[in-house]
Amino acid sequence: MSLYSSCTSAASSAGSSVSSTTKTSEIDCLLAGAGYRVRSSDLRHVAQRLERLDAAMVNSPAEVSQLASDVVHYNPSDIASWVDSLLSEFNQTASLPSDLPELPELVVGPVLNQTVLAEDAWTDHDAPQHQQLNNQFPVMTAMEEDSGIRLVHVLLTCAESVQRGDLAFAGSLIEDMQSLLARVNTSCGIGKVAGYFIDALSLRIFTPQGVGFGGGVGLDAAYENEVLYHHFYEACPYLKFAHFTANQAILEAFDGHDCVHVVDFNLMHGLQWPALIQALALRPGGPPALRLTGIGPPSPDGRDSLREVGLRLSELARSVNVLFSFRGVAASRLEDVKPWMLQVRPKEAVAVNSIMQLHRLLGSEPSRNSPMEMVLGWIRNLNPKIMTVIEQEANHNQPGFLDRFTEALYYYSTMFDSLEACTLQPEKALAEIYIQREICNVVCCEGSARVERHEPLAKWRVRLGQAGFRPLHLGSNAFKQASMLLTLFSAEGYCVEEKEGCLTLGWHSRPLIAASAWEALALPDANSPATAPGIFVNPHSNPPVNSL
Amino acid sequence: MVVPLNTWVLISNFKLAYNLLRRPDGTFNRHLAEFLDRKVPANATPVDGVFSFDVFINRSTSLLSRIYRPAHGEEPQINIADLEKPVTAEVVPVIIFFHGGSFAHSSANSTIYDTLCRRLVGICKAVVVSVNYRRAPENRYPCAYDDGWAALNWVNSRTWLQSKDSKVHIYLAGDSSGGNIVHHVALQAVESNIEVLGNILLNPMFGGEERTESEKRFDGKYFVTIRDRDWYWRAFLPEGEDRDHPACNPFGPKGKILEGIKFPKSLVVVAGLDLIQDWQLDYVKGLEKAGQKVKLLYLEKATIGFYLLPNNNHFYTVMDEISAFVDSNC
Numbered sequence: 046m047s048l049y050s051s052c053t054s055a056a057s058s059a060g061s062s063v064s065s066t067t068k069t070s071e072i073d074c075l076l077a078g079a080g081y082r083v084r085s086s087d088l089r090h091v092a093q094r095l096e097r098l099d100a101a102m103v104n105s106p107a108e109v110s111q112l113a114s115d116v117v118h119y120n121p122s123d124i125a126s127w128v129d130s131l132l133s134e135f136n137q138t139a140s141l142p143s144d145l146p147e148l149p150e151l152v153v154g155p156v157l158n159q160t161v162l163a164e165d166a167w168t169d170h171d172a173p174q175h176q177q178l179n180n181q182f183p184v185m186t187a188m189e190e191d192s193g194i195r196l197v198h199v200l201l202t203c204a205e206s207v208q209r210g211d212l213a214f215a216g217s218l219i220e221d222m223q224s225l226l227a228r229v230n231t232s233c234g235i236g237k238v239a240g241y242f243i244d245a246l247s248l249r250i251f252t253p254q255g256v257g258f259g260g261g262v263g264l265d266a267a268y269e270n271e272v273l274y275h276h277f278y279e280a281c282p283y284l285k286f287a288h289f290t291a292n293q294a295i296l297e298a299f300d301g302h303d304c305v306h307v308v309d310f311n312l313m314h315g316l317q318w319p320a321l322i323q324a325l326a327l328r329p330g331g332p333p334a335l336r337l338t339g340i341g342p343p344s345p346d347g348r349d350s351l352r353e354v355g356l357r358l359s360e361l362a363r364s365v366n367v368l369f370s371f372r373g374v375a376a377s378r379l380e381d382v383k384p385w386m387l388q389v390r391p392k393e394a395v396a397v398n399s400i401m402q403l404h405r406l407l408g409s410e411p412s413r414n415s416p417m418e419m420v421l422g423w424i425r426n427l428n429p430k431i432m433t434v435i436e437q438e439a440n441h442n443q444p445g446f447l448d449r450f451t452e453a454l455y456y457y458s459t460m461f462d463s464l465e466a467c468t469l470q471p472e473k474a475l476a477e478i479y480i481q482r483e484i485c486n487v488v489c490c491e492g493s494a495r496v497e498r499h500e501p502l503a504k505w506r507v508r509l510g511q512a513g514f515r516p517l518h519l520g521s522n523a524f525k526q527a528s529m530l531l532t533l534f535s536a537e538g539y540c541v542e543e544k545e546g547c548l549t550l551g552w553h554s555r556p557l558i559a560a561s562a563w564e565a566l567a568l569p570d571a572n573s574p575a576t577a578p579g580i581f582v583n584p585h586s587n588p589p590v591n592s593l
Numbered sequence: 594m595v596v597p598l599n600t601w602v603l604i605s606n607f608k609l610a611y612n613l614l615r616r617p618d619g620t621f622n623r624h625l626a627e628f629l630d631r632k633v634p635a636n637a638t639p640v641d642g643v644f645s646f647d648v649f650i651n652r653s654t655s656l657l658s659r660i661y662r663p664a665h666g667e668e669p670q671i672n673i674a675d676l677e678k679p680v681t682a683e684v685v686p687v688i689i690f691f692h693g694g695s696f697a698h699s700s701a702n703s704t705i706y707d708t709l710c711r712r713l714v715g716i717c718k719a720v721v722v723s724v725n726y727r728r729a730p731e732n733r734y735p736c737a738y739d740d741g742w743a744a745l746n747w748v749n750s751r752t753w754l755q756s757k758d759s760k761v762h763i764y765l766a767g768d769s770s771g772g773n774i775v776h777h778v779a780l781q782a783v784e785s786n787i788e789v790l791g792n793i794l795l796n797p798m799f800g801g802e803e804r805t806e807s808e809k810r811f812d813g814k815y816f817v818t819i820r821d822r823d824w825y826w827r828a829f830l831p832e833g834e835d836r837d838h839p840a841c842n843p844f845g846p847k848g849k850i851l852e853g854i855k856f857p858k859s860l861v862v863v864a865g866l867d868l869i870q871d872w873q874l875d876y877v878k879g880l881e882k883a884g885q886k887v888k889l890l891y892l893e894k895a896t897i898g899f900y901l902l903p904n905n906n907h908f909y910t911v912m913d914e915i916s917a918f919v920d921s922n923c
Contacts, residue, residue, distance in 0.1 A: 073599050075599050075902045075903070075904055076599050076602065076603060076902075078704070078708055078902075079603055079631065079704055079705050079708065079901065079902065080631025080632070080633065080704035080705070081603070081606070081631065083599075083602060088598045088599060088602060089598060091602055092598060092601055092602050092605070095602065095605040095606060095609060096605070098609055099605065099608070099609060102609065102612055109612060109613065110616065110617070112613055113613040113614065113616070113622050113625060114622070118625065118628060118629065121610075121628070121629045121631070122631060124602065124606050128606075128609075131609075194674045195674075197672075197673055197674045198672075198674050201672065201673075201674075235673070451673075454673075455673065521624070521625055521628045521629075524624065524627075524628040525624040525625070525628070528624050528627065529624070537655050538655060540627075541627070542627075542632055543628050543629075553647065553655075553657060554632075554634055554635060554647050554657065554659075554702050555634065555635075555647075556634070
């Protein structure tokens with residue numbers, strides 16, 4: 046049963062696109078407006094199954110508490126599959142239309158003119174979902190101070206002049222902003238981050254183009270970046286969330302496999318892997334043989350930092366009796382990696398792990414044989430059991446400078462706000478520098494120097510769908526564990542949200558980082574028609590493995 | 594007795610999900626609740642003439658509200674500095690909205706409530722402030738009321754929300770537990786001399802120790818059971834208190850006297866298939882007996898949640914009434 050119209054359409058989480066394949070059934074648009082996806086033609090059937098589930102719950106109250114505590118829930122927007130998965134817990138046969146109860150008298154079918162309403166409201170709902178790509182505002186404190194408001198005005202005016210090419214005028218505004226900055230509360234919100242944006246604009250205006258900032262140019266920069274990354278990891282939960290969520294999904298994907306191979310697109314200090322190694326060690330039935338291939342930039346002055354990380358992980362693996370081997374692949378850019386370097390073996394289950402790396406492949410213009418297409422192509426050819434993708438949930442790759450600047454201002458102001466809660470030093474200070482470098486790259490750089498080309502989840506869904514991947518849903522267990530992880534942090538503002546099988550971590554109501562998992566659709570052979578992207582079945586037919 | 598199919602699916606889905614969340618020991622599966630709840634972010638880009646943004650009412654208690662404003666002109670995008678631009682019309686009603694969920698469920702950013710608040714902006718030409726109050730059982734009485742009170746004070750002190758007469762024209766609105774909060778915040782407002790121009794209570798959540806006729810008649814018939822109502826009161830009320838506590842039963846044996854005080858006029862919407870309707874009707878009678886101005890809108894064939902989807906006549910009736918109610922003063 047196909048549950049999505051072609052996910053190759055842009056933007057929408059309410060399926061607003063018209064599918065390129067012939068689809069006769071549309072999503073009920075009123076339920077879509079409430080956050081749910083049910084095909085209009087399915088409504089009656091779903092209603093009957095809800096009735097059936099209700100009866101089952103009434104008859105076995107003991108099972109209800111088990112449903113709540115033990116069962117993993119997936120993608121609640123899809124009511125049909127949610128109800129069916131719960132019904133299957135009651136050991137009832139999945140579909141026996143003749144057994145389905147009659148709906149209570151009080152229900153009527155769709156209101157007659159609803160289809161007409163649907164057409165109009167369809168486009169209405171198209172708009173809001175599309176707009177979600179842009180302008181997700183940070184939570185603000187009331188900006189009572191005139192200086193704060195004026196500062197933002199000037200920042201945006203300055204960015205707009207830069208976009209117009211009027212660098213002289215833009216330059217004159219820098220001084221104004223610096224004096225305004227002196228009068229603003231710089232301890233939180235916009236005030237805090239404004240200083241960094243003023244600096245970034247300065248650099249862009251007064252320094253010749255083409256100089257890379259925060260792009261990791263040069264070997265020393267790579268080492269420095271590792272240090273900053275580590276402090277960012279400690280100061281706030283974004284990277285831990287990424288690791289945690291990805292590991293959970295990888296663990297589940299590796300269930301039943303004896304030879305597994307993880308390809309990490311950005312090894313750094315390998316902070317993600319001890320937890321996975323330990324979880325695999327504790328797997329019922331024993332651990333698999335684990336290979337880890339870590340990709341990272343070449344090290345300066347003859348050090349082989351990749352190998353050093355590999356050695357440390359080997360020691361850990363040995364101490365918990367997990368057969369482990371490591372391979373480092375040094376590459377300055379992801380597009381320089383060739384699949385043969387990974388030496389994937391035929392019978393092993395492969396997991397590809399990309400934490401904030403894929404966006405670096407986005408060139409300014411889409412073109413044939415773009416790095417993105419090439420890399421996604423070879424990933425797919427590896428036929429991985431899972432690809433975990435964690436990306437910043439932001440639209441920092443818009444062509445217009447002002448749009449990009451504005452979005453970044455809000456995004457990073459929210460991120461800085463969340464950092465306020467951290468009291469660890471020097472972690473916090475260095476984490477701020479880490480973020481500042483990202484800001485610099487987004488604001489100052491162009492062309493190949495601009496690597497921080499973040500795009501929102503909705504765009505990644507489209508891109509990955511088109512490249513032949515389908516989503517593997519992250520469920521309520523991953524959600525719960527991520528939420529519990531967050532309670533370790535004193536700050537109360539972090540929140541995990543579920544969105545159609547993906548999880549986001551944000552500060553208050555603004556998602557900042559999105560985690561998703563994918564598997565490669567079977568490669569079409571010469572004789573069969575191409576499989577349409579977006580068709581999937583519930584992949585989690587096996588009970589989930591014990592969590593980390 | 595008619596409920597459109599999609600409404601039925603929506604409310605049944607809630608009912609079943611909520612059954613999973615309430616534990617017999619009185620605790621609540623908050624993680625699963627947050628996982629299942631459908632949410633939507635604020636959006637400063639106007640959609641159908643409305644844009645929204647989130648603010649802190651109180652940073653130290655993390656009390657957030659989502660503000661909805663009508664967009665004027667053809668701005669494709671609202672500048673961050675303009676989010677709190679002063680309102681420009683002669684009179685701008687500001688509706689402080691408290692979402693429902695029986696004190697335990699939902700949030701200001703729940704999709705169903707985001708949709709409802711956007712509609713209120715349109716029909717009332719108002720600014721809507723949707724309060725993300727603390728929920729039970731983790732936060733019992735009086736937390737939700739305290740948060741509502743904080744929101745009222747915050748709204749009342751925003752210069753950018755003042756109409757031309759330099760006053761903020763405040764209305765309180767809410768459904769289910771939100772309706773209950775409206776009453777109690779209004780009471781506090783009166784006692785502190787803050788003027789509230791009107792209360793809008795949609796299927797407000799009230800109760801009492803007694804089992805009324807409607808409770809017995811409709812128990813389990815239209816999505817709601819006496820048992821679940823009891824559970825939510827036990828989760829919200831202070832431990833050891835019964836349902837005649839004034840929070841639950843404002844005109845009961847422990848209720849406050851409302852005679853002679855300048856309580857706001859009220860619009861109370863009661864659904865004829867709601868099992869707690871007798872309590873809601875008692876509330877209306879209580880207001881009348883105390884000499885307070887109240888309009889009852891009784892919708893005989895409506896179930897709970899009828900106002901969540903715009904696919905039935907009751908929905909449009911109620912929206913028209915709300916529009917007239919908020920307009921009549923201005």
